Amino acid sequence: MPGIDEKDKEILRILRKEGRITLTELGRRVKLSPASVKNRVEKLEKLGAIKGYSAIIDPAFLDEFVQVLFELKLSIDDKNVDVILRRIAKLENVQALYRRSGEKQILIRASFHNTDEVKEFAGMLKKHFGKNLERVEVTLIIDTFKECWVANE
Incomplete structure (x- = not known):
């Protein structure tokens, strides 16, 4: 990517795993002063390399015990679909929304209090x-072994 070097990539790798690390500790690990790290982090934010900061919350603590993947097959996938996708992406229970290649063009991950809410969402x-x-294919997530989510604003 233009505008970033190996030190920036090292900073990004550390932040991806430890988003709450202090600038002092981050600087120590990459062998730069906290001020230098701060400047680099601000640059990475402006470039869009760092999309945001958030906590990864277990949905069960919000009484959202049903985790679901929705795969959507559209007849026509064009730019008009983007308006709908942006609206859906803003819903609080939607954790991720992707346009992808393949037979089913849209993938949505969302959490719900119960299966009635899943039906309403569908x-x-x-x-x-x-x-x-x-077509809409609904898949219940039984267990999660790893997830790393980034908040988009």
Whole structure:
């Protein structure tokens, strides 16, 4: 990527695992002063390399015990779909939303209090996409072994 060097990449790798690390500790690890690290972090934020900072919350503590993946197959996947996707991405229970290659163009990960909410969400998807939505495949997440989420604002 233009504008970043190996030190910047080292900073990014550390921040990806330890987002709450102090600038002093980060500087110690990459052998730079805290002020120098601060300047680099600010540069990385402006470049968009650092997209945000957030806590990874266990949804169960918010009484959201049902974790679900929705895979959507659309008849037509064009720029008009982006408006709908941006609206869906803003919903509080949506953790991730991807446009992807393959038969099913959209992948959504969301959490719910119960299966009735899952049904309501699926209905909302059908309403928003209309006839453009060919199929919705719903997969319940049984167990999570690793996840790293980044908040987009």
